[in-house]
Amino acid sequence: MPHRLRRVDRVLRFAPMAATGMVLVLMWAIVLWFTAIQQHRLLQESEKSLDLVNRALAQQTVGLLDDASVGLKAIEQWVNDHPQATPSHDRRLAMLASTLSGSHQHLLTLRVLDDRGHPAAWGDEPPDGRFTFGQPVPLPEQGQTLIAEPRQSLRGEWVLPVVRRVGHQGAAAFIDLDRLKLLHASLLPGSAGSIALVRSDGVVLSRVPVFPGFEGSNITDRWPQARALLALDEGTQVTGTATLDGIRRISAFRKVRGHPVTLSVTQGYDEALSTYFERRRLVIGSCLAITAAALLALWMFSKAQRLARLRQAELAAVSDESPLGMFRTDREGALVYVNDAYLRIHGLERSQARRGWLGLMPEAVRQKAQAEWSAIVQARSPWRAVRRLRSADGRDLLVAVDTAPVIVDGVVMGHVGTVKDITDQARGERALRTLSAVFDATSDFVIQADARGRLQYLNPSARRTFGIAADADIARMTYEQLNPARMVERYQREILPLALEHGIWSGETTKIDAQGRELTCSHVLIVHRDKTGRVDHFSAILRDITQEKAATRSLARSAAMLRAVADAMPALVAVVDKDERYIFANAAFERWQGASAEGVIGRSMREVLGELEYQRSLAWARRALGGEPVVFEKDYSDGARSGWRHLQIRFTPLQLADGTVDGFIGIAEDVTGHREEEARLREMARVDPLTGALNRAGLEYAFEHRARRGDGELRALVYVDLDRFKGVNDEHGHAVGDQLLVEFCRRVREVMRPGDALARLGGDEFAVILDALRDEASARTVAGKILAVALAPFDIGPLQVRVGASLGIALWRGQCGDLAALMARADGMLYSAKQSGRACYRVDAGLVC
Secondary structure (H helix, E strand, O other): OOHHHHHHHHHHHHHHHHHHHHHHHHHHHHHHHHHHHHHHHHHHHHHHHHHHHHHHHHHHHHHHHHHHHHHHHHHHHHHHHOOOOOHHHOHHHHHHHHHHHHHHOOOEEEEEEOOOOOEOOOOOOOOOOOOOOOOOOOOOOEOOEEEOOOEEOOOOOEEEEEEEEEOOEEEEEEEEHHHHHHHHHOOOOOOOOEEEEEEOOOEEEEEEOOOOOOOOOEHHHHOOOHHHHHOOOEEEEEOOOOOOOOOOEEEEEEEOOOOOEEEEEEEEHHHHOHHHHHHHHHHHHHHHHHHHHHHHHHHHHHHHHHHHHHHHHHHHHHHHHOOOEEEEEOOOOOEEEEOHHHHHHHOOOHHHOOOHHHHHOOHHHHHHHHHHHHHHHOOOOOEEEEEEEEOOOOOEEEEEEEEEEEEEOOEEEEEEEEEEEOHHHHHHHHHHHHHHHHHHHOOOEEEEEEOOOEEEEEOHHHHHHHOOOOOOOOOOOEHHHHOOHHHHHHHHHHHHHHHHHHOEEEEEEEEEOOOOOEEEEEEEEEEEEOOOOOEEEEEEEEEEOOOHHHHHHHHHHHHHHHHHHHHHOOOEEEEEEOOOEEEEEOHHHHHHHOOOHHHOOOOEHHHHHOHHHHHHHHHHHHHHHOOOOEEEEEEEEEOOOOEEEEEEEEEEEEEOOOOOEEEEEEEEEEOHHHHHHHHHHHHHOOEOOOOOOEOHHHHHHHHHHHHOOOOOOEEEEEEEEEEOHHHHHHHHOHHHHHHHHHHHHHHHHHHOOOOOEEEEEEOOEEEEEEEEEOOHHHHHHHHHHHHHHHHOOEEEOOEEEOOEEEEEEEEEEOOOOOHHHHHHHHHHHHHHHHHOOOOOEEEEOOOOO
């Protein structure tokens, strides 16, 4: 596949995934933005709402505490103005206290305290236990007001004393906490909310709802950080779950103006944001469902893509292996795809494929051919033609071109087609027509039969001799019908096995003519095989040699036909007599030797082949002259192609009628293509397709090749692992990672020596075999170079990527048959290098394999 098409294929493969990924990332980014912003906004709204409640309660509390202070100061002033009066028994003071208390709906009650801090009853008021406490109320210094800890009276009522010293006694304003809590409870923000009064030193004066043991305790004992908050005038915060009841809350707090008290109003965090949490769950659940559906769709799309790529790969493999040249054009006639066979037929490079065929035509007709081609590829009908071209390497070609239109939505988008090189076919057809004319005119018998012996062709002479009409159907006749019984037995026992083994048989046979007379014939039997080596059909050339004159004429004609058949064969055919002199050579043999028939016939094998080649063939020739059929292969240097040609050669003894060997027939077939294909497949199995380095199988082959030498040379196995390579894949994708691996291999090859071997073991792991080292320092030098090229930046397109490498080195000397043990030693050194901080190497110089 051309590089441009591969890029388009990659874009089509990964674009939907990338687009879906971007949409999902954008969707989740919006979700995250929504959750963060919405949560913050709702939190701010809750804080504002709590702050409004806090302000209202603070105003109420300020009024209550201010009235308490004013009442206490009024009692103090009255006592100072009436020094002779007894405060607790003076009805005027009781009326004043009642008047001052009545403005707060029974929340505030003023009382005089004795010198020990116990509340005194007014006048002859009977004690009812409402202001009777287990402990006295503490008295402050003269002129000061104190908000004391909450007290529970004998009646079980809770009050908050606000105390001021009056002379040697005191006065107290008792705030009814039970009524105050009922008032606060009506303003609670939600079921998890709370309202609390906290003294500046941390003592809790009141809390709604009530938490046992909390009122009167100091919160700074539990939460020291509360000291900093109590020092602030106002503020908000979100508490953790380390609260009294383990509930996370939003809190708004404010100092009560003019008093050492902070008012705190809280709301349950989850309760305040319940709507937000419900919406967030709905949004996240919907996004998860969308993401799952998108991933499922991507998986199904990826699976469909893999199936499509598999089918595409199958079609590409079939196309590349097809002997037919295949192509596709665009609407302008330019070729957008060609297979390897197309390039091979035309002798073009892939870069010339777009319009390279036009350059193979005579210059005088190129413009006309271009115009005709443009019209052809825009037509809606198929097109077929035979063209004469001259290939890029100078060969005259005759090609058959067949095309068909590609129609999409009623529009012709171009044509697809095939190209077949029919040059040899045309020559063969011409030769066949010539040969058929010869066969029709010859008096020899020319017979062809299929692999089962059913007759396919009888020339006119054979038809006349065997009494078969010219227009008679011979499809149901067999070759055995032309032979007497004893000949059929000999044919099965002797002739057919030898022909199948050596490809050709010649000798004398007996036939029966139309009058029932036996004819003695010289007989040449040729076995024709298909490309797979299976028998396709047989050809037989027979001559009636019953009479000497007829035999002489028949022999001449048979020789001529044998020459024509042999010259039409692509194989090299030569016949050598018992004196090792050539008595026959076909045209292919003459071309191979670069000599005419006069330069071959009558000359010895030594003269024609040369001394070196003669010695290579002598043993086989002598075996054939001894009556033994032989088959062997030989390699020849092909200087014109800078390569080697591989021939499979058969020497078949040439037996006379009496069974003596008068020479041998040599048939050589070019099997270069088969051998090159075998070598190519072996090489592909040992090479990593991405980097061009050896794979693990190639490493094992390179190791075994060196291990078998036993030359005592010092060698090293370097185990290389790229550092931070996974991060490159994760951040930039596998395509960038693959390019980095290719570039790394190129750099390593530049610092390697010619005899060294580089292999990729998988992922980012490599191995290098260092050959013929002078000493351990040589291995360290190469290792240092590898580290240097790994640490150098890699420019991958617009990116500059940095990685590193860790190396483990194991040395060995002489023969070594255990690659696994050597790899284990190198791996141990690699692990040591990684433990030492990476970007370094460690050497195991034990020389033990």
